[in-house]
Amino acid sequence: MSLLVVGSMGLDTIETPFGRVEDVIGGTAIYCGVAASYFADVRLVGVVGEDFPQAEIAFLRSRNIDLEGLEIKAGESFRWGGKYHLDLNSRDTLFTHLNVFETFQPVIPEKYCDTPFVFLGNIGPDLQLDVLKQVRKPQFVALDTMNYWIERTPAALSRVLERIDVLLVNDSEARMLAREPNLVKAAKLIRKMGPRIIIIKKGEHGAVMVSDGTFFWAPAYPLENAFDPTGAGDTFAGGFMGYLAKMGKVDDDTLRQAVVYGSIFASFAVEKFSLDRIRDLHEEEIRQRFTEFQAMTRFIQPWV
């Protein structure tokens, strides 16, 4: 089945302890869309400026991503610059130039309107709601948000939370949204706001999925050379939603596999700058890492 991805697209300038790159492609829709393209037909909605490299648009097409929803607007693309600290767990934003993204108003092409799986990237909740008004009864909707919207537009966020199936947030966002320091309680409180499933992304500590009374813990892949964490969360969302769209079902077993694929794709993404590691993964590499995740979590019940 197909997956609709709506979110930012732009050019990033990134400094890590290991190097620096300038104007490389990034943004939610790109990280998520490319990861999901390994599993499903991806339909992308976003905006870039006329300066966005043609070669990168060709790359997205080469991943079989449908770009009818990509708007190319007069002006410059969204640009973000960030510098990571030594342990890669924290970063400073050096600049944010919204440019053409400032007036982004997602328009869903008619042929996208029946897409069964929808990922609403981290944009204003009003825009996320607007997308949901344009699509016809999707089977499964995932949403990402952040502290900015939790603090500034709680009413709109609350309306969109009522209409989604899964919320993807990090641990501090979950605590802030629920106003509850205990993550287990926080997840339960957020479920009462609407989404049946909460996925809490914890970076190097892995991810936890909370659904009807059940918990699923997926580790993070133990990387010796984490290189650039930019886009890890969006890539997680892409692996997760792409796999669900491929399978066309959202039962517990499939959701757990999707979380593992999310963690696997995030681990690949952080191994190189930008999308460099996930431009052309081989099926064998992905399968190999899945097998490693099994080996890392396996244990045997001691009684019979």
Added chain:
Amino acid sequence: MSLLVVGSMGLDTIETPFGRVEDVIGGTAIYCGVAASYFADVRLVGVVGEDFPQAEIAFLRSRNIDLEGLEIKAGESFRWGGKYHLDLNSRDTLFTHLNVFETFQPVIPEKYCDTPFVFLGNIGPDLQLDVLKQVRKPQFVALDTMNYWIERTPAALSRVLERIDVLLVNDSEARMLAREPNLVKAAKLIRKMGPRIIIIKKGEHGAVMVSDGTFFWAPAYPLENAFDPTGAGDTFAGGFMGYLAKMGKVDDDTLRQAVVYGSIFASFAVEKFSLDRIRDLHEEEIRQRFTEFQAMTRFIQPWV
């Protein structure tokens, strides 16, 4: 098989957001010994003052813990006071009175000297070495340490690291000991210092075991009512070492089960003040939690 436990014993005064208790039993040897007593014959070496409650000594005996190595000395017991912050992840030490623990010099009774499993709690590395000189070729030695010894007595710590099988530390201690921010690299560097196995305890994020090229991730139990984290790490060590001593073997499958039991016992310990939750656990409760750990980590390979 039996397990020798050497470490602090004393009386704690603990404040959490949920309440306050005064002069309750605590210390490494007590938390570890009591947890391990669910699996194996525990032999305890420690020191308390004459003020240590007789009822608590009777309690330790009721858990079948051998107290021939317990010294009751003229003077007051070790006392520690701490206050936890709202999220329970950080605390302030309010006071530390070493009292009779200040001159603790572990003397291993002759009948303990052939104990096959040994846990050296967090005391000075010179004292830990001294214990290893008194025991005869133990099968498996585990050691806990902390930033204080890593910074102040690196040479002695390095000598004891050469003689142990497993090191239990938290993530910041692992980074400090290896002088390496990446935990995967840090674990590998520490293995070169001696121990074949490193267990990194990450509190609410679970624990990771690193051995010959393999990783094992155990989650933390998702507690809605974490109450008092005091002793969680020592209780982890008790569940881990107690289970290994019970099984009398340290192959990969058994080590993984031992890590899960460590995490299970730590989760029980933090549910109430002091040792209150682990004084009298039923086998069914422990087994139930083991089953929940399996349910939390289970996922199916998607291909055949």
